[in-house]
Structures are given as structure tokens and as C-alpha cells.
Amino acid sequence: MSVSARLLLLLLCVETFVLAVLEVFFLPLRLDGTLLPRWGDIQFPITIGVAIVTTPMLVLSAAGLGRSLRVAAAPLAVWALTVFVTLFFEPGGQYMLLDDWRTLMLFAGGALPGAVAVGAVMGRHARERVPGTHG
Template sequence: MTGESVVLRRGLLVVLLVDTVLLATLELFFLPLRLDGKLLPKLGDVPVPVTVLVAIVTTPLLVGQAGKLAGPRAAFAPLVVWVLTVVILGLFGPGGDLVLVQDWRALLLLAGGVLPAAVTLGSALATPRRK
């Protein structure tokens, strides 16, 4: 590998990590969505944690791409950054507010983000190193 290739791969890894922070923030702030007629249609004031689906899809993609870009050992970075962003921003949000809702949706978000990404991390670590 040339020096430019290593710099490019590390730069792309940094972009992936910034994307991870942005996605975790979006998933956290839109977690309390409800069918209450304000943002979504009014259908009985039911909670709709649609950002859990976003977490289920995007966190494994970020972990897999990090493993391809910077090697299997760097595949853990998006998962750690995602968890830290959700926990720190959720518990110590802007202005000291508690952003993480304290019900089943928070557990669903954490499970939906961590479990599929952990499976992808395991498969990334199991792949043989490129030479």
C-alpha cells in the first residue's frame, strides 16, 4: 500500500465516524416521534420509533465499511462512537437536558443499534487480513 492510499483510507474512516455521530444524533432526537398530528398524522397518539429501523440498517453498514477501509481491528470504531454518542448526548444533552426517553423505546434503540452492528463486527474480525 502506498502512503497516499493509507491517508485516503484513514480520511474516509474519519468521515465514517463523523457520519456515525450524525446518525446517532438524528436517531436519538427523533426517537420520541408519535402519531399525534404535529409532525406525523394523528392516529391515536401512538409512539412510532422509526429511528430504530434506521439504526438497525445503518450501524452494521458503518461497521462493515470501517472494517473494509481500515482493517478488521478498526471495525469497532463506529460501534463505540455510536454508543458513546447515544449515551452521552442522551443523558447529558444540550443544556443538560435528558434527551433519551425513559421507556421501552430507549432500550429498543440501543438494542437495534448495537446488536446488528456487533454481529457485523464479529464477521469483520473473523475475516483474514489482507496483505
């Protein structure tokens, strides 16, 4: 892996870290008039949608940088570790972990599409190793 590819992978991992922290911090958003408009005090976990879209994009971007599965899975590992640490080890003694469906959906919304993207990269690498199967 070249130096520029390593630098780009590091940049992708930093971007993944920042996205994961923001997804956890904005997970408790509500339509209660405080930050968002007042609309019946409805829970509005938009960051779950952000995780669903961005995690596989980051995995596929990392897969384009190198041939290793570790390179492709690095953003997913950074995302999962960041979400776990941010939810359970919040500085100041307050936990960001919500004891409802939003926390589970954040984990599922980020980890499952990211894992599917890692599986797609694994399949592509396996297909390229078998003679006569690349298109």
C-alpha cells in the first residue's frame, strides 16, 4: 500500500470517527422545540439514517484503497469501537446510552450495512482469485 493510500485510509478513519461521535450525540433528538421545531415531542433519530448510508460508503471507499480485507473493514471497526466507547464511557460521568429502541437501531443501522459492504468486498476478492470468473 502506498503512502498516499495509507494517508487516505487514515483520513477515512478520522471521518468515520467524527461521524460516529456525531451520530451518538444527536441520537436523542426530538421534535420538541428545543433544537428542532415543535411537533408533538416525537423522537427524531435522523442519525440512524446517516449511519445506514455512510458506513457502507466508507467501507467501499476504503476497499478501493487496497487489496487487503483489513483495509476495507477498518472504517467499520473504527465506527463500532467509537460508538461503543462513546455510549458507555462518556466523559463527565453521564452516559449517552439510551435504554430504548434508538440505541439498538443505531448499532444495527451502522453495523449491518457496513458488514454487508465488507462481505461484498470479500466476495469480490474471492471471485478475482478464482480463474475464469472475472468479468
